C-alpha cells in the first residue's frame with residue numbers, strides 16, 4: 371500500500387492520509403471500546419449504592435444493543451478505595467464491594483458469549499499502601515530488599531526533615547511522605563506521584579518486573595483480551611530524581627493538560643522540559659517485555675497505554691511494533707471544538723501512528739475529565755483533573771454542550787482507528803457540577819483543601835430507568851454519589867427507540883461505522899469549506915462537521931445520519947453529518 375502522508379495540515383484538495391501501511395485485521399485496530407467504571411455502572415448486589423460485577427454482567431445486553439465491540443473495566447481489585455480502586459492492595463483478587471473472582475469469571479464468560487472483547491485495567495506505577503509488598507517494606511529495615519520494591523529515600527536538610535526533592539503530587543501537595551520508625555523517630559521518605567496511599571513501585575528492581583509478568587498471566591489465563599495500562603508514562607524516573615518545576619499550564623496527568631488550549635503538535639520530541647517522572651526512555655523496555663508475554667497467548671491481545679505524552683509523534687513510541695498496540699489519544703481529547711485545530715490533530719494523529727504501523731485511537735471522555743457534553747461548552751480554562759463545581763467560572767450551557775458533543779461524536783466515530791466511549795456519554799450525560807462538598811470523594815479535593823474539585827462530577831452512577839429508585843442503578847435506591855434530580859430524561863429507557871435521542875444517535879453511528887467499515891478506512895480531506903468546517907471522506911462516507919456558527923451548504927448525496935435534525939440541505943453550526951455522496 372502506498373503512503374501519501376505529510377507532517378502538519380495544509381488542506382490541499384486531495385491529500386490522503388492513509389491509516390496504516392501495516393496490514394492487519396486485529397480486532398483492536400478498529401474496535402469501539404466502551405469504558406465501564408464499575409462503581410457507577412450498575413449495582414447488581416443491590417445493597418450499598420456501589421456498582422459491581424454482577425450488575426455489569428446483568429446489563430451487558432444493553433451494550434450489545436448499543437453496538438460496541440469491547441468493554442474496558444476500570445479497577446475492581448482488592449483496594450481500600452482511596453483513589454476509587456486505582457490503589458490496588460491485591461492485583462489478583464476482586465474487592466468484596468465488587469464481588470468475587472467467581473463473579474469475574476461469570477462476567478468474562480458472558481462478555482465472550484455476547485461476542486464482545488474484555489479489557490481490564492492494570493495499575494503498575496503504584497500499589498496501595500495496604501498491599502502486602504508495602505507493608506513488608508515498612509516492617510523491613512532501611513536498605514533491605516523489601517524497601518527496594520518502592521522508592522524510599524533519605525530526606526534532605528540537617529536531620530532529613532525535607533523531602534528528597536521538590537516533586538509535587540498529581541493530586542496536590544508534595545509527592546513525598548515521611549515514615550515514622552517503630553521507636554517514634556522520623557524515618558525515610560517514600561515517593562507517591564499520586565496520593566500518599568499510592569506508593570510508587572521501583573521499576574528498576576527486577577523483582578517488581580517479575581511480579582507484574584505473573585499478574586499479566588493471571589488475567590490472561592482467565593481469558594481477558596488485554597489491558598489498559600494506568601500511568602504508562604510514569605514507571606521509570608530519571609536517575610538521581612532531580613528537582614523539577616512544571617510550567618504554569620502543566621496538566622495533572624502530565625500532558626499539556628489545559629483543556630481548551632491548543633494541544634501540542636510540533637513540539638520537540640526530547641526537549642529539556644520533560645518532567646523527570648514522566649516519559650522516560652526506560653519505560654519502553656518494560657512494554658517490549660509485556661508484548662512478549664502477550665504473545666505467549668493465542669488470539670489478538672492488546673495493551674493500551676494511558677500515557678499523557680505530547681506531542682503525538684512522541685506518544686507513538688508507546689505503540690511501536692514490539693511495544694503496546696494502542697495509546698489513548700489525549701491530544702484529541704484536549705482539542706477544542708475548532709475546525710482548524712481538529713483537522714490538525716486528526717492529521718497529526720494519523721501521521722504519527724501510521725508511521726509506526728499502529729491505529730490511532732480517539733476518545734472524548736473518561737473517568738478523569740469533565741464529560742464532553744459539558745466540556746465543549748465551557749468558557750473558562752480548566753486544567754485536566756481539576757474538575758468543575760458550583761464555584762467554577764464559566765458554567766457551561768447544557769443545551770450547547772450537548773449539541774456540540776453530539777456533533778463531535780458524529781465526527782469521531784467516522785474516523786479510522788479505534789474509538790473509546792465512556793459510560794453515560796451515549797445518554798448525553800453532562801458533568802454533575804452541583805455535587806455537595808460533603809459528597810466529594812476524589813483525593814484531589816482533599817489534598818487541595820477543596821481548591822480543586824477533582825473528578826467526581828463525571829463519576830456519578832448512570833441512569834437506566836426514569837421512574838425507578840436511583841434511576842434503576844440498583845434496587846436499594848442508593849447511589850455512592852448523589853444523582854441529580856433532573857436526570858430522568860437522560861435515562862436509557864427514556865431514550866430507547868426515541869428518534870433523535872442521543873442514545874439512538876450513538877446506535878445509528880455505531881451501526882453505520884460497522885457497515886461501512888470506517889474503522890479500517892482512511893481520511894481523505896475535502897476542501898472548499900470555511901475554516902470552521904471539518905470535511906473528509908472515509909470510503910463511501912462523506913463527513914462534514916460544522917464547528918462554527920454560520921450554516922454551510924451540503925453537497926449532493928443521501929444523508930446517512932446527522933447529529934441534529936436538518937432543515938433541507940444546509941448544515942447549521944455545531945452539527946455534523948454523514949452522507950453517501
Ligand code: NOJ
Pocket residue numbers: 453456457493564600601676737738
Ligand atoms: C490514571 C487514572 O485514570 C486515574 O483515575 C488515577 O487516579 C490515576 N491514574 C492514578 O492511578
